[in-house]
Amino acid sequence: MLLEIDGLTKMYKKGARANDDISLEVDAGQVLGLLGHNGAGKTTLLNQVVGLVKPTSGTIRIDGRDPVADPAMARRVCALQPQAQAPLTGITPRQAIETMARIRGASRQRARQRTDELIEALELAPWASTVGEKLSGGVQRLTAFCMAAAEPGRVVMFDEPTNDVDPVRRRLLWEQVRALGAAGVAVVLVTHNVIEAERAVQRLVILDQGRVVAHGTPAELRGQDADRLRLEVVAADEPTAHRLAGDVDAVEPAVVAGRRVAVPIATGTATATLAWAQEQRDAGRVDEFSVTPVSLEDVYIRLVGTENGADATEEVGHAALAA
Numbered sequence: 487m488l489l490e491i492d493g494l495t496k497m498y499k500k501g502a503r504a505n506d507d508i509s510l511e512v513d514a515g516q517v518l519g520l521l522g523h524n525g526a527g528k529t530t531l532l533n534q535v536v537g538l539v540k541p542t543s544g545t546i547r548i549d550g551r552d553p554v555a556d557p558a559m560a561r562r563v564c565a566l567q568p569q570a571q572a573p574l575t576g577i578t579p580r581q582a583i584e585t586m587a588r589i590r591g592a593s594r595q596r597a598r599q600r601t602d603e604l605i606e607a608l609e610l611a612p613w614a615s616t617v618g619e620k621l622s623g624g625v626q627r628l629t630a631f632c633m634a635a636a637e638p639g640r641v642v643m644f645d646e647p648t649n650d651v652d653p654v655r656r657r658l659l660w661e662q663v664r665a666l667g668a669a670g671v672a673v674v675l676v677t678h679n680v681i682e683a684e685r686a687v688q689r690l691v692i693l694d695q696g697r698v699v700a701h702g703t704p705a706e707l708r709g710q711d712a713d714r715l716r717l718e719v720v721a722a723d724e725p726t727a728h729r730l731a732g733d734v735d736a737v738e739p740a741v742v743a744g745r746r747v748a749v750p751i752a753t754g755t756a757t758a759t760l761a762w763a764q765e766q767r768d769a770g771r772v773d774e775f776s777v778t779p780v781s782l783e784d785v786y787i788r789l790v791g792t793e794n795g796a797d798a799t800e801e802v803g804h805a806a807l808a809a
């Protein structure tokens with residue numbers, strides 16, 4: 487196994503635990519997704535892998551070597567796109583990507599080749615020669631992704647790579663994530679976008695309050711939800727949404743976000759549930775509704791709760807609105 491983390495714990499002052507007994511593995515060619523609410527410990531975990539933060543206890547091994555004892559080794563074999571935007575003032579995306587590839591050990595020819603490949607793949611050519619202070623947040627974010635992906639080493643980690651990125655280029659970015667895995671790189675991906683992550687990763691680890699609460703393939707995490715459906719409703723107003731949430735024949739409690747309601751239902755009740763939803767719409771209590779298969783997003787919310795899963799709850803609402 488290329489990256490092995492065993493019993494990793496990171497405690498800060500006053501006993502606060504950013505990571506609490508985390509264990510996970512990532513092999514060469516695998517794409518692992520880390521999901522969790524803000525403050526779940528995802529970024530702290532990545533920083534320990536690259537040697538920027540020292541664990542309180544537990545072990546990390548990169549190809550059998552210890553990044554805590556040898557942080558310089560960790561930075562040689564691991565690339566990281568941090569959550570914060572890269573400082574691009576005064577330099578262009580082309581310069582930033584090529585320079586980072588050279589710093590990470592690529593030859594001049596290799597650095598130029600990879601820079602050209604990534605600029606083309608992510609359709610960044612219109613901004614490739616524009617200085618950073620004139621770039622949008624999305625283009626800056628894509629540039630930072632390319633800076634990590636140009637010469638990724640054996641392990642590459644991306645912390646919220648799609649923040650501020652438009653939908654078209656998000657799809658292109660996910661294609662590059664998959665390409666890195668196909669090239670034999672171990673990829674660790676932190677994201678709040680559960681739906682898109684599901685299309686790019688082989689395995690997922692869900693963190694809540696610093697602990698691993700679930701792990702496995704997307705299919706394994708669905709588990710008991712595989713034979714369920716999700717009713718999504720946009721109610722006429724928020725009070726109506728809360729009333730409707732209690733009226734559905736649900737297998738688990740509904741999630742309400744503003745006017746939007748997401749309810750897991752059994753497949754056997756789908757016909758009756760659709761008839762009920764149509765009645766509510768005819769009565770003016772519902773603006774829109776749909777029934778879809780249960781997604782990994784629903785599983786995530788069930789595991790971390792609606793308060794900690796606020797970001798995912800918002801995604802559910804967007805999905806309902808688009809139905």
